[in-house]
Amino acid sequence: MKGPSPRAGISPSQLSRIETGHRRISLDQLTAISGALGKSLDELVESPDDSDVVIRPDRDDTRGLTTWLLTKDNGPRGLTVAKMRITDPAGSVTPDDFGVHPGRDWFTVLSGTVILYLGERVIRIEAGQAASFSTMTPHTLRSDRGPAEILCILDHNGERSHLHI
Structure with missing residues (x-):
């Protein structure tokens, strides 16, 4: 199976629900996924642009x-x-x-x-x-x-x- 789900201890169905927004991710799951991907939590959740920082009128x-x-x-x-x-x-x-x-x-x-x-x-x-x-x-x-x-x-x-x- 591809992706982080087996290494993170998260079932594919749970991961799918998280990805589609049907289930909120817990901090434990986020930490496990970041570890499985070899990424820090910051890298995993940071925005690729400034849309979460800049408030436009x-x-x-x-x-x-x-x-x-x-x-x-x-x-x-x-x-x-x-x-x-x-x-x-x-x-x-x-x-x-x-x-x-x-x-x-x-x-x-x-x-x-x-x-x-x-x-x-x-x-x-x-x-x-x-x-x-x-x-x-x-x-x-x-x-x-x-x-x-x-x-x-x-x-x-x-x-x-x-x-x-």
Whole structure:
């Protein structure tokens, strides 16, 4: 039999399920496979390119939003962390811009000023300040006098609503 399975003590069917993603590999199995192949663990799991290191922006010019998704495959406790650059100016809000979904949103302003439209309220949030609110209240964000950047934490519903993932 070819490959590492006999030398690693892993059956061909187990190895096949691991390779196809139908079974998660344990550290014991990974160590055994790396030894059978004569490779270090680093060599076995390292990415051939920089795709696991470099976070590239996702630009949405129609929404005036650039997003850097900082967590992969759901972050801790199913939360998503993202950096967003908002360029749509305050005052450009229409009723269609407001969203509602279960949960809470949290963000901190890294630079610029964000205008949070929260129901009937218009709230100005400066760099260094943060906001947290129930997302069952209709809401949307805009920048004030130039681009603004925020770091946000979203639950699954917020991720779907705000990031369109």
